[in-house]
Amino acid sequence: MTPLAFHVARDRAEALSLGAANGARLIGGGTNLVDLLRQNVESASDLVDVSRLAANIQEVDNGALLVGASMKNSALAAHPMVRGRYPMLSRALLAGASAQIRNMATVGGNIMQRTRCPYFYDVDGARCNKRQPDSGCDAMGGFNRYHAILGGSNACVATHPSDMCVALAALAALVHLAGPEGERTVPLAEFHVLPGANPQVETVLRNGEMITAIELPPATPAMTNSEYRKVRDRSSYAFALVSVAAGLEVVEGKIAEARIALGGVAAKPWRATRAEAALRGLPATRANFLAAAEEELTKAQPLEGNAFKVGLARRTIAAVLESLAGERA
Amino acid sequence: MTITINGSDYPVPLDSRVSLLDMLRERLGLTGTKLGCNQGACGACTVLLDGERVLSCLTLAAQAEGRDVLTIEGLQGADGSLHPLQKAFIEHDGLQCGYCTPGQICSAIAMARELRRGDPSHVTANLAAGPEGPTREEIRERMSGNLCRCGAHNGIVEAIEEMLGGEPA
Ligand SMILES: Cc1cc2nc3c(=O)[nH]c(=O)nc-3n(C[C@H](O)[C@H](O)[C@H](O)COP(=O)(O)OP(=O)(O)OC[C@H]3O[C@@H](n4cnc5c(N)ncnc54)[C@H](O)[C@@H]3O)c2cc1C
Ligand code: SF4
Ligand code: FES
Ligand code: FES
Numbered sequence: 001m002t003p004l005a006f007h008v009a010r011d012r013a014e015a016l017s018l019g020a021a022n023g024a025r026l027i028g029g030g031t032n033l034v035d036l037l038r039q040n041v042e043s044a045s046d047l048v049d050v051s052r053l054a055a056n057i058q059e060v061d062n063g064a065l066l067v068g069a070s071m072k073n074s075a076l077a078a079h080p081m082v083r084g085r086y087p088m089l090s091r092a093l094l095a096g097a098s099a100q101i102r103n104m105a106t107v108g109g110n111i112m113q114r115t116r117c118p119y120f121y122d123v124d125g126a127r128c129n130k131r132q133p134d135s136g137c138d139a140m141g142g143f144n145r146y147h148a149i150l151g152g153s154n155a156c157v158a159t160h161p162s163d164m165c166v167a168l169a170a171l172a173a174l175v176h177l178a179g180p181e182g183e184r185t186v187p188l189a190e191f192h193v194l195p196g197a198n199p200q201v202e203t204v205l206r207n208g209e210m211i212t213a214i215e216l217p218p219a220t221p222a223m224t225n226s227e228y229r230k231v232r233d234r235s236s237y238a239f240a241l242v243s244v245a246a247g248l249e250v251v252e253g254k255i256a257e258a259r260i261a262l263g264g265v266a267a268k269p270w271r272a273t274r275a276e277a278a279l280r281g282l283p284a285t286r287a288n289f290l291a292a293a294e295e296e297l298t299k300a301q302p303l304e305g306n307a308f309k310v311g312l313a314r315r316t317i318a319a320v321l322e323s324l325a326g327e328r329a
Numbered sequence: 330m331t332i333t334i335n336g337s338d339y340p341v342p343l344d345s346r347v348s349l350l351d352m353l354r355e356r357l358g359l360t361g362t363k364l365g366c367n368q369g370a371c372g373a374c375t376v377l378l379d380g381e382r383v384l385s386c387l388t389l390a391a392q393a394e395g396r397d398v399l400t401i402e403g404l405q406g407a408d409g410s411l412h413p414l415q416k417a418f419i420e421h422d423g424l425q426c427g428y429c430t431p432g433q434i435c436s437a438i439a440m441a442r443e444l445r446r447g448d449p450s451h452v453t454a455n456l457a458a459g460p461e462g463p464t465r466e467e468i469r470e471r472m473s474g475n476l477c478r479c480g481a482h483n484g485i486v487e488a489i490e491e492m493l494g495g496e497p498a
Contacts, residue, residue: 006345006391027392034348034387035368047345049392074381078448083456094451098474099440101369103381104388236451236473 001037008049012178012212018048020180020208026050028070028109031101036114040123041131051106054213057081063218066176069108069211073164074099076107085219088226088245092167095230098237108211111165111175111191112203115158115267116239118143129155130199145305146239149313150297151266156199157303159264160192161239163230166263169271170245171223173216179209188214189261192268202267222247222257229320230263231312240264242313248324250284258321260296262313272296275317284325286318293317332393334359335403341394349393350374350385353400361401361431365476372475375432376400382439401431404438414438417488425479433475437489440471444493463493 009015019026023045027033036042054068057079067076076082077093119126119138127136139147139157147157168188175191177184192203226247232238243263249256258279260272275296282288293314300310331338342352353359365373367386374386377399404412414434424430447459452470460467468486477485
């Protein structure tokens with residue numbers, strides 16, 4: 001880590017002006033950034049601490065919830081309105097990291113966290129297009145058990161490691177941004193981008209912009225009858241191999257609404273829009289759930305080390321939907 | 330520009346790269362808090378920040394400015410007596426080499442607060458109602474951020490159960 005200056009932002013305007021400086025980086029909990037700076041994967045001349053900015057939940061007139069970007073992951077998971085209306089979001093948060101890390105991690109930092117690809121971290125020993133554009137990708141012929149099966153490119157097959165974002169994608173949450181050119185909102189599902197030829201570009205965030213809040217839309221029955229299931233190598237404190245955030249509304253035996261997103265399979269939280277569309281109006285049966293999952297995964301391109309993820313994702317989607325259908329009946 | 334540590338105020342280090350862990354160990358000689366992985370993976374460096382458990386290895390000291398830090402050194406009574414959980418760790422053989430112990434103890438003390446508050450965990454069956462109580466399953470899940478390479482987990486869980494059992498719900 002090179003020497004750096006530390007500033008505490010007291011309000012949004014200060015965060016934006018300090019954050020606009022060359023070499024300046026925002027810091028939330030620091031659970032990802034401090035690690036990356038220390039390992040020389042990233043660098044900064046100035047850190048702007050945004051963790052003391054808006055950290056509460058506000059209910060908007062139409063019933064939507066606005067969650068301040070500096071809210072801690074633990075506080076969001078434990079919030080009664082989130083537990084009651086959007087269980088998949090609480091569950092996703094509680095399945096991530098450890099209690100200590102959830103107490104530190106902010107909502108904004110969680111969205112912006114970077115991949116856990118081991119070659120991305122290995123500054124001295126590995127080639128990585130994301131870290132060093134056009135240098136190559138050692139994951140391609142190497143250890144790629146944790147890598148993408150959907151939306152990867154010849155340049156990069158890394159996954160986005162966030163659990164929270166998978167639930168946010170399934171909930172169709174909006175990301176509120178502020179920057180030098182004003183404010184805008186972007187759907188969470190469009191906030192992260194696929195690697196293509198430029199895996200160093202991971203989101204649509206512009207220079208000098210920051211995340212100020214996320215907006216959870218007014219809860220629908222499928223958002224409330226929802227679950228998050230994470231499959232991992234040990235039962236706690238491990239990143240996902242595959243995860244599924246799903247919600248289901250069944251009316252008179254037929255699927256009125258299905259919401260499905262996948263984690264651990266792509267460079268972004270993967271909203272399974274094909275599966276959702278395939279299910280609309282069908283009876284809520286295991287056969288239909290499996291067929292819809294199959295439909296979503298037809299374009300999967302597994303690597304040598306992660307072919308198992310295709311079947312694992314299919315079965316996990318079906319199992320979660322089945323359990324949600326059962327709870328309704 | 331100070332940080333309160335175990336009740337006394339200390340200036341924030343001028344070098345902003347210094348982690349809270351390095352400040353405690355290298356600058357203040359508070360070596361009870363342990364350095365394990367230095368990357369968030371083991372929990373040996375757990376301390377309480379404004380009463381909540383955090384990892385001091387991934388916290389920059391500057392981030393703790395104006396806040397209240399409690400370390401293992403701050404747990405003993407004014408007369409030097411051990412905290413009840415420290416005694417329970419000894420009674421239940423909750424340690425072998427002892428390296429993870431300060432982190433385990435700080436973590437468990439904050440965990441007790443989270444349970445009392447009714448915060449749910451990954452294994453809580455009814456999310457809205459909250460945890461049914463300090464079951465073994467709840468304790469193990471909630472303590473998963475503290476690894477013990479000696480495998481003293483059974484004793485650790487028993488010691489924590491004793492502490493929670495003795496507390497008003
Ligand atoms: C051992 C370990 C295990 C983990 N396991 C999991 C897991 O199982 N599941 C999971 O989902 N996560 C896991 N994590 C990752 C953890 O969730 C993230 O590190 C955390 O959410 C990042 O939040 P932060 O506030 O600490 O971000 P920081 O480290 O402070 O920042 C991360 C990035 O976000 C940027 N940033 C911060 N705030 C803003 C803002 N308001 N606007 C724009 N940019 C911003 C920073 O500049 C930086 O680039 C794990 C982490 C560790 C260390
Ligand atoms: S998968 Fe992406 S992050 Fe991993 S080595 Fe290849 S380019 Fe780098
Ligand atoms: S030393 Fe902090 S988590 Fe391992
Ligand atoms: S007692 Fe040795 S690491 Fe836990």
